[in-house]
Amino acid sequence: MLLTGENLTKRFAGGSGTVDALNGINVQINTGEFVTVVGPSGSGKSTLLSIFGLLDVPSKGTVCLHDTDIEQYNHRERTRVRKETIGFVFQSYGLIPTLTALENVAVPRLLDSDPAATERRAKELLGKVGLSNRLKHYPDELSGGQKQRVSIARALVNEPALVLADEPTGNLDRDTGERVFKELLAVTGDDVTIVAVTHDEYLAEFSDRVLRLIDGRLKTSGTDTEIPVSEQTSETPTDGGVNHP
Amino acid sequence: MAQRNLQRAKGRTALAVLTVAVGVLAVGGLGVFGLAFEENQTQNLGDIANQVRVEAPGQSSFAIGDGDPPELSEKRLNQIKRIAGNAETTVIRQVDRKRVQPGEKMTSPTRVLGVTNPKATYNVVRGEIPENWESGVIIDTQSATIFELDIGDPITIDGRLQEVTAVVEQPGGRFSVERTSAAALVPLDLVRSTTNPYRGVVIHAKNSFAAGEIATELKSELNGPLSENEQTFEVSSRQDDIESIDQQFTSTNTFLLGVGTISLIIAGISIGNLQLMSARERREEIGVLRAVGYGRTDILAIILIEAVIMGLLAAICGVGLTVGAGMLINNLLLAAPLAFQPDTVIYLGVAFAFGVVICVLAGLYPAWRASRERPVEALRG
Ligand SMILES: Nc1ncnc2c1ncn2[C@@H]1O[C@H](COP(=O)(O)OP(=O)(O)OP(=O)(O)O)[C@@H](O)[C@H]1O
Ligand SMILES: [Mg+2]
Numbered sequence: 351m352l353l354t355g356e357n358l359t360k361r362f363a364g365g366s367g368t369v370d371a372l373n374g375i376n377v378q379i380n381t382g383e384f385v386t387v388v389g390p391s392g393s394g395k396s397t398l399l400s401i402f403g404l405l406d407v408p409s410k411g412t413v414c415l416h417d418t419d420i421e422q423y424n425h426r427e428r429t430r431v432r433k434e435t436i437g438f439v440f441q442s443y444g445l446i447p448t449l450t451a452l453e454n455v456a457v458p459r460l461l462d463s464d465p466a467a468t469e470r471r472a473k474e475l476l477g478k479v480g481l482s483n484r485l486k487h488y489p490d491e492l493s494g495g496q497k498q499r500v501s502i503a504r505a506l507v508n509e510p511a512l513v514l515a516d517e518p519t520g521n522l523d524r525d526t527g528e529r530v531f532k533e534l535l536a537v538t539g540d541d542v543t544i545v546a547v548t549h550d551e552y553l554a555e556f557s558d559r560v561l562r563l564i565d566g567r568l569k570t571s572g573t574d575t576e577i578p579v580s581e582q583t584s585e586t587p588t589d590g591g592v593n594h595p
Numbered sequence: 596m597a598q599r600n601l602q603r604a605k606g607r608t609a610l611a612v613l614t615v616a617v618g619v620l621a622v623g624g625l626g627v628f629g630l631a632f633e634e635n636q637t638q639n640l641g642d643i644a645n646q647v648r649v650e651a652p653g654q655s656s657f658a659i660g661d662g663d664p665p666e667l668s669e670k671r672l673n674q675i676k677r678i679a680g681n682a683e684t685t686v687i688r689q690v691d692r693k694r695v696q697p698g699e700k701m702t703s704p705t706r707v708l709g710v711t712n713p714k715a716t717y718n719v720v721r722g723e724i725p726e727n728w729e730s731g732v733i734i735d736t737q738s739a740t741i742f743e744l745d746i747g748d749p750i751t752i753d754g755r756l757q758e759v760t761a762v763v764e765q766p767g768g769r770f771s772v773e774r775t776s777a778a779a780l781v782p783l784d785l786v787r788s789t790t791n792p793y794r795g796v797v798i799h800a801k802n803s804f805a806a807g808e809i810a811t812e813l814k815s816e817l818n819g820p821l822s823e824n825e826q827t828f829e830v831s832s833r834q835d836d837i838e839s840i841d842q843q844f845t846s847t848n849t850f851l852l853g854v855g856t857i858s859l860i861i862a863g864i865s866i867g868n869l870q871l872m873s874a875r876e877r878r879e880e881i882g883v884l885r886a887v888g889y890g891r892t893d894i895l896a897i898i899l900i901e902a903v904i905m906g907l908l909a910a911i912c913g914v915g916l917t918v919g920a921g922m923l924i925n926n927l928l929l930a931a932p933l934a935f936q937p938d939t940v941i942y943l944g945v946a947f948a949f950g951v952v953i954c955v956l957a958g959l960y961p962a963w964r965a966s967r968e969r970p971v972e973a974l975r976g
Binding site: 400403405406425426429430432433434437438440442444446457458461504508 | 879880882883884885886887888889890891893969970971
């Protein structure tokens with residue numbers, strides 16, 4: 351088991367009351383599995399992913415990564431674990447505009463000691479996503495699909511065990527999205543776990559398992575083992591508002 | 596990476612760098628200006644600033660004494676020489692006017708001054724003052740014209756026949772104990788005075804500061820509370836002038852440095868603002884960096900390095916501008932663009948350090964803010 355979440359709850363206290371973005375999520379993800387998370391806007395997909403990615407902590411519940419409860423990590427250790435085990439792909443690519451494609455891929459290792467090895471690895475990854483001829487291009491000289499490929503390459507540069515992608519195709523048209531999605535699967539080794547958020551049911555079909563999130567709760571589906579959805583009083587204030595700008 | 600970030604916002608960075616550079620210029624330039632100004636003043640005062648004159652009372656024609664004026668005696672002379680230390684001195688003895696018979700035509704100077712070491716005090720126009728000043732006569736340009744005398748001409752003084760060896764300029768100024776006024780100068784030991792053994796002493800100190808010290812000491816020793824005479828030795832130096840110039844200079848300089856510092860602080864605020872803005876703009880980027888494994892200190896370092904680069908850039912530009920401005924100032928005040936005073940380096944160093952430090956200080960808060968940013972922000976596009 352690579353990743354388990356138990357009774358994950360995330361409560362945001364805002365000016366207009368509290369929001370339970372996640373409400374008692376139980377989930378287990380195996381090594382090498384490809385999981386997609388689908389659900390309406392505001393259902394808590396990004397929140398779940400950022401907790402898995404050690405970018406945020408749950409208000410309640412526990413997350414175990416490699417059988418270690420992440421609660422015991424301090425800031426510094428979480429940063430280190432992120433760096434060593436997790437690769438991120440963001441919807442809006444998150445590329446540094448002042449760096450070339452090659453440099454962007456190398457960013458997670460830029461402060462490391464062996465720049466030659468990093469460059470070799472970055473080149474290899476860019477080759478795998480079909481961008482060998484775009485190494486020296488800056489992000490604004492690349493198409494959306496190309497940018498997302500660069501960002502996929504960057505996510506893999508540290509040879510992570512887990513890749514988290516939040517709507518990696520959200521800014522791309524359907525065809526490009528599909529191609530990028532397939533590329534993500536192709537370049538990621540079989541032993542690498544992928545958790546991807548998507549709006550697109552069609553893309554979700556590629557995955558081993560689909561997690562359906564509604565109002566911060568999981569609905570089971572696909573080949574997933576049944577996870578009991580405990581009956582809840584549905585008074586938790588949730589909104590369906592679009593969270594992305 | 597920091598460098599790339601700066602290049603991205605070229606225009607903004609350039610402006611911020613410029614503000615700091617101007618601040619550096621203000622601090623450095625004002626320092627350089629101050630030094631050049633001081634040097635200019637010193638040059639204007641010239642040698643006078645280094646000289647101290649002691650004149651026995653009752654020598655000036657306007658002095659009306661009650662009682663016997665104190666004499667510049669041998670003992671006092673030794674006292675003066677002791678205070679003067681190893682500064683060069685010219686001792687002057689005035690001999691009575693030669694009586695001119697009615698109807699007699701004046702053919703040679705009527706007044707005679709006995710002097711020691713005339714080279715130190717008089718500027719030779721023609722001829723030469725012998726190294727060993729034991730014989731010969733020096734006349735000033737005035738006597739040369741009046742009596743139509745020139746180098747090699749014979750003159751009779753005290754019944755002794757002498758030869759004119761040099762013509763000197765007339766020292767100007769009413770301070771001049773050494774004033775010649777168409778007198779003939781002969782070696783001190785060759786003449787006797789009936790009234791006062793010595794008329795006065797001219798002391799050439801090595802600089803205006805030393806001159807001031809000598810003057811102060813002379814005043815207290817010669818005219819101290821122990822002297823019961825009302826008439827006192829006149830000790831004159833440009834001490835007061837120098838002091839007032841110094842004071843004026845110090846206050847101007849302080850003021851200018853203050854202005855420079857304020858402008859640097861304003862520049863610092865603008866750098867801080869710029870960094871704050873750019874950190875905010877790059878929030879998502881910073882979040883991404885944090886997500887892919889950059890620690891807080893890494894982010895802090897990146898943004899601080901940006902500030903340091905800006906600071907260095909600004910300081911280099913500022914010092915360059917300062918040197919340029921300094922050349923202009925030197926040209927104006929000292930008529931030589933490269934006449935930098937040795938202390939200029941200190942001011943340049945201070946200005947440089949100021950520029951860098953201000954930038955770093957200004958960068959600290961934005962860098963800290965950025966490093967505190969939660970990485971989760973990266974996911975919210
Ligand atoms: N920092 C926050 N402060 C307050 N509320 C938040 C915060 N982050 C998320 N939320 C709330 O939590 C809920 C879930 O947000 P989340 O971003 O996880 O949704 P999502 O499923 O990713 O939606 P989308 O498909 O639009 O990206 C939303 O109702 C949102 O308003
Ligand atoms: Mg989302």
